[in-house]
Amino acid sequence: MMAPMRLQATAISYSNSKALDVARSLPKKTLADLNLPNPLASIVHQADRNGKQQPVLMVGTRRLTRKTTTASAYQQGNFHNLVTNIWAALGINEQQQPPAPDQNASRRSASLKLKAKLKSAAVGGNVVELRKSVLPPVAPEHASKKCLVLDLDETLVHSSFVPTTNPDYIISVDIDRTVHQVYVCRRPGAEEFLIEMAKYYEIVVYTASLSKYADPLLDKLDPEGVIRHRLYREHCVQYEGNYVKDLSLLNRDITQTIIIDSAPTSYIFHPRNAIGCSSFIDDSNDRELKSIARFLENIHDVEDSQLAEHIFLVQHQLTLPEIGNAWTS
Structure with missing residues (x-):
């Protein structure tokens, strides 16, 4: 009786050992190989090189929906498409605007329909509750500035969630009692851009990332403290799988508000207030902020009647790198 039992035990031991050897011989699978989400992806919301947002993880939250497509919003945002956007951002009447192509008229019509739908939105179903303003009234020292x-x-x-060569900042983020490192590359001229633009504008940073990541990063990016307000993911609206930055929640004159964003879907509610820029990943020769800064500096106090002429000329005859030279020539 004992011999069969020893034989069975030996067989089981051999089987387990064989399985372990096979397992050890298999190629190792990394987190990326297994297609598992990086825990940091839940706090940092990014866009790809084409300005398309990463997918939003839906966790039963209410969101806005509509039947019409928003595929056009995924088109790469760029400075050359802002003719109609800046007119509205700086309060120019329709009568003052140069004739716009039919495509722009179609976009304006779609935007108006969407705004009308938002105004009549009811709580419940797939429609998000219209919220109160997320910013306090403008401070007296910024009353004359655009936002x-x-x-x-x-x-x-x-x-980046993995170590990179010579990061500008390394941010420590606690996720479920585990500290993770985020390696940050600063867009060339970003700090100078903030300091210079604060002379002419009330600056608000509006991110779809979480504050536990954004706050320590902004503390490093803005040591002078020129950013007046910080808004985070909880201040965004989920719409068709994207985080949208709703400028109507800012408690600011919408005709005096401009948004700069690399993801067109972020400003789909207010496309005519937007300056779309290219997505910065790692180009050390990037000079886009410098060009945008020159443009913004020269329009911050331009009269409406003059602004339309400047915008029309710049947007239809020059590309982005040439804009800065145009203003200084």
Whole structure:
């Protein structure tokens, strides 16, 4: 009786050992190989090189929906498409605007329909509750300034979850009692851009990332403290799988508000207030902020009647790198 039992035990031991050898011989699978989400991806919301947002993890939250497509919003945002956007951002009447192509008229019509739908939105179903303002009244020292809303990731910086060569900042983030490192590359000229634009605009950073990541990063990016307000993911609206930055929640004159963002879907509610920029990843020769700064500096106090002429000329005859030279020539 004992011999069969020893034989069975030996067989089981051999089987387990064989399985372990086979397991050890298999190629090792990394987190990326297994297609598992990086825990940091839940706090940092990024866009790809084409300005398309990463997918939003839906966790039963209410969101806005509509039947019409928003595929056009995924088109790469760029400075050359801002003719109609800046007119509205700086309060120019329709009568003052030069004739716009039919495509722009179609976009304006779609935007108006969307705004009308939002105004009549009811709580429940797939419609998000219309919220109160997320900013306090404008401070007296900024009463005469326009509001400049800036995106963070891929507009001012690019963050990586793996070690990179010579990062500008390393941010420690606690996720479920585990400290993770985020390696941040600053867009060339970002700090100077903030300091210079603060002379002419009230600056608000509006990010779809979480504050536990954004706050320590902005403390490093803005040592002078020129950013007046910081808004985070909880201040965004989920719409068709994207985080949208709703400028109507800012408690600011919408005709005096400009948003700069690398993801067109971020400003889909207010496309005519937007300056779309390319997504910054790692180009050390990037000079886009410098060109945008020159443009913004020269329009911050331009009269409406003059602004339309400047915008029309610049947007239809020059590309982005040439804009800065045009203003200084």
